[in-house]
Structure formats: structure tokens, C-alpha cells
Amino acid sequence: MTRSPDTASRTDLGRRRLLHGGAAAAAAWALPMTVSAQAPDAARRAMAAAATAFLAALPAAGQHRATFAFGDTERVNWHYIPRGREGLPFKDMSAAARAAAHELMKASLSAVGFEKAMNVIRLEGVLRELEMFGGLRRDPDNYYVSVFGAPVTSAPWGWRLEGHHLSLNFTVVPGKPIAATPAFMGANPAEVRTGAAKGLRALGREEDLGVALARSMDETQRRRMVIAARSLGDIVSGPGRTERLATPAGIPAADLGAPQRELLGRLVEEYARNMRTEVADAELRRVREAGIERLHFAWAGPLEPGQAHYYRVHGPTLLIELDNTQNDVNHIHSVWHDPRNGFGADLLRAHYERGHPHRHA
Numbered sequence: 001m002t003r004s005p006d007t008a009s010r011t012d013l014g015r016r017r018l019l020h021g022g023a024a025a026a027a028a029w030a031l032p033m034t035v036s037a038q039a040p041d042a043a044r045r046a047m048a049a050a051a052t053a054f055l056a057a058l059p060a061a062g063q064h065r066a067t068f069a070f071g072d073t074e075r076v077n078w079h080y081i082p083r084g085r086e087g088l089p090f091k092d093m094s095a096a097a098r099a100a101a102h103e104l105m106k107a108s109l110s111a112v113g114f115e116k117a118m119n120v121i122r123l124e125g126v127l128r129e130l131e132m133f134g135g136l137r138r139d140p141d142n143y144y145v146s147v148f149g150a151p152v153t154s155a156p157w158g159w160r161l162e163g164h165h166l167s168l169n170f171t172v173v174p175g176k177p178i179a180a181t182p183a184f185m186g187a188n189p190a191e192v193r194t195g196a197a198k199g200l201r202a203l204g205r206e207e208d209l210g211v212a213l214a215r216s217m218d219e220t221q222r223r224r225m226v227i228a229a230r231s232l233g234d235i236v237s238g239p240g241r242t243e244r245l246a247t248p249a250g251i252p253a254a255d256l257g258a259p260q261r262e263l264l265g266r267l268v269e270e271y272a273r274n275m276r277t278e279v280a281d282a283e284l285r286r287v288r289e290a291g292i293e294r295l296h297f298a299w300a301g302p303l304e305p306g307q308a309h310y311y312r313v314h315g316p317t318l319l320i321e322l323d324n325t326q327n328d329v330n331h332i333h334s335v336w337h338d339p340r341n342g343f344g345a346d347l348l349r350a351h352y353e354r355g356h357p358h359r360h361a
Contacts, residue, residue, distance in 0.1 A: 043278040044153055044172055050100070050107035051151035051159055057097040062088055070149030070156055075169075076343050079239050080184045080333070082137060082164045087144035089163075101145050105161060108170055108180075113274030119202035120166045120185055126197055127188060138164075158344070165333075171344030177282035179344035180275045181337050182242075188331040190324055203332050206322055209267040210311040214299045216260050217251070222303075224251040231301035231308035235321040235333050242337055248314035250298025264297060268313060271320055271336045283318070283338075290316040301325075316340070 055063055066088035068074050074086050090098055106114050121140050128138035143163030151157050151172075158171040165186030171179040187202040201207075217225050227249050237245050253264055268287060272280040287295070294315050301309035308325040319337040324330070341347060 040177055040278050040282065041153075043178055043276060044174075046107045046276075047104070047159075047170065047172060047178070048151040048153055048157070050104040051147055051157075054097065054100040054104050054145065055147060055151070057094070057100040058088070062092065062097065065092075066145055066147055068146060068148050070158065072148060074146070075148045075158060075160070077239075078160070078162065078167045078169060078182060078184070080162075080165055080167050080186055082142075085144045085162060087146035087160070087162070089142050089144045091139065091141035101161075104145070104159065105168075108159075108168070108276060108279075110273055110276055110280065113276075116185060116202055116274060117161070117166060117168065119200060120187060121163070122197065122200075123187060123189070123192075123202060124164060126192055126195065126200075129195060130189075156344070169343060171347065173344055173347040176344075176347040178279045179338070179341050179347055180279050180283070181342050183271075183274065183336045184334070185274075186331075186333045188327060190330045190332045193330075203322075203334055205270050206267075206334055207324060207332060209263060209270055210322055211303075211309070213260060213263040213267060213297060214309075214311060215303055216263065221251055221255070224255070225297060225299050227298045227312075228300035228310075229302075231310045231325045232323060233308075233310075233325050234323050235335050236312075237319055237321060237335060237337055242319070242339065242342060245312075245314065245319060245339075248294075248296035248298075250296040250312065250314070252293060253295040253297070254293035256297075261292070264295065264313070265292070268295070268318065268320070271318075271334075274336075286317045287315065 055066065058066060065086075068086070077086075090101065093101065105117060109117060121143055124138045124140040124142070131138065143161060143166065146160045146162070147157070148159065149155065149157035151159070154174055156171065156173045158169070160170070161168045165184070165188065167182065167184040169180070169182055173179070185203060190201060190203065190207065192198055192200040214225065253261055256264065269280075269284065272283045274280075275283070295318075296312075296314050298312040298314070299309070300311075301307055303309075306329060308329050310321070310323040310325070313320040317338055317340065319339050320335070322332060322334040324332045
């Protein structure tokens, strides 16, 4: 969604006020954003309408493959590697159904997030050209859409888009913010160096902001920031492994200088703003309410250009990881989790505790 100049300037001013040090900044982060009460409802309606239109564009056999009960364990069966998947892939959709799937993506993501997701998919075509033997299994049409439960505004439901290096998971609970984690994006190559897509860096902003923040640290800060002399080689919080990172590591935001806190804020926003505005606003509000000063930034690996590296941002409501190690430091894995609310766990718990029946169909 394109922001007006006035909205953009207000957002930037707010970020500067919130990130620039001291008790005033901490107090500002505790204040809720001014967001229309109708905004989350509009997001839920838009997503439900787009999912309904997608399913309507499918024949009966396609609907059968694309839909699951909300309580099906497949909903939490996520991964980012090339593998067999449930759901309906792009390659088995008509042109109209594929267009409807893209509209569902646009209803859930921001314009920037949609572009990144499409670039991740586009990279499968690049890999097909680059890989002598493995290229045959690279297919930009091998990305699967799955809908869990009926896309209505009166009961929980969700949907997922998944394939190699992409896993986007949305959970919609009546009267609650939309849950959008885990959200994984990868890029191989991280930078395309030959061919028609030369220069493409699908996740360039995520990498550049993290590197800039790490290099801004003085020697004392670096001793606290660096958790390993070498890159960790991949994200730690992969499928089934989120709990391995229970305690934040690295240097807390409270001990960063004002320009560094601003960089950290921009880094967090880069991930959050992949989602549609209402979703991103809700996530960033939760970060502020939990305390920006409680975020930690950790780094593994050298700081020199061209060296394998890994970073992590970790706080009460978010866990972000990025690793660029494989393929001679030209292969990124990145993920955004909510440690408390993956797949909408917290939202669903509150929903059911209020007496709503569990949704199995």
C-alpha cells in the first residue's frame, strides 16, 4: 500500500521520536498507535473475500486439494526446503485461479512484500538456468496455496503460500489482529550476477540494514553483540526448533546509541512491513508495548565484506534471523517469528477461553 507523503513523514517522525533514547523514548514506545478501530476488521474482510474468490475460481477437484480443516495438523507443517507439499500448486491452476491466488497474496501482503515474494519465486527460474544437474527440479510454478477452514469473519481460519524459500502463514481470528508468522523468505542467489535478472537482490534491504547495524558498533558493543566468530550456517529457529532460542542474546537496544536504535527500528520495520499495513501496525505496536529496549541484536561471523554472516533480533514479541553462508556467501535464509503467537496460538487460546467452540472443519 502506497503511503501519502504526509503519512510517510508522520511515520518517519514517529520512528525518530520513539527510537531516540532515554525514558521519553521508552514511554513513547508504550503508547498505542492511533489506528482506526475499523482497520483490523477491514483487513479480515479483505483477506476472507480474496480467499473466497480464490476458492470460487477452482473446480471441485482443485478445491478439494486446496482446502483443509482448520484443526488439521497440516496447518503447522511448514518448511522452506524443496519437498513434496500438500495444497494446490500454481502449475495446476487455471489462469483465472492463479490471478485470484495473486490477489489473495496482495490482500495479505504490502506492495513491497508482494514484490519480494514474487522475486523469491522468480529465483527458481534463475536457479534452473544456473544449476547443471539440479535445475530440472527448480520450478517457479511449484508454490502451493492451502486454505484452512472456511474463510469467514465469524470463525478462525487461515491460509498458507509455500514452496522453496517461501513460507507465508496467516491465521485470522474474529475480533483479533491477524497473525502472520512464521514468515520465511530466502534468496538463492542472494544477488543475481548473470543473465536477465542480473542485479536482483530479493532480500537486499534485510541484509544491508543488519550489516550496517553490526558495523556501527564500537569495540565494546561488538564484544556484547558477537555470539560466535563464525556464521551459524543457517537460521536456528527452523520448523520445530523455535523453542531453541528461548533467551535473547547479544546487545540490548537499551545500550545502543540513538542512530543505532534508529537502524534497529528500520530493520524491524523492514520485516513487519512485508505485511499489509494493518498487520504491520499491530505487530509494531506490540513491539513497542513490550518495550523496544528489550530487543537484542546478535551477530555471528566476521564483519568484513564477502564473509559468511548471521544476525538475530530477539525480543518478547519477535524473533528475526538472517543467515548468508551457503553458495559462497550468496544464499540468504531469513525468518520472522512471534515467539508467543506462531500460527496465531495466543489469539486462538484467548478465543477458545472465551467459550468459543474449537474449529475442526
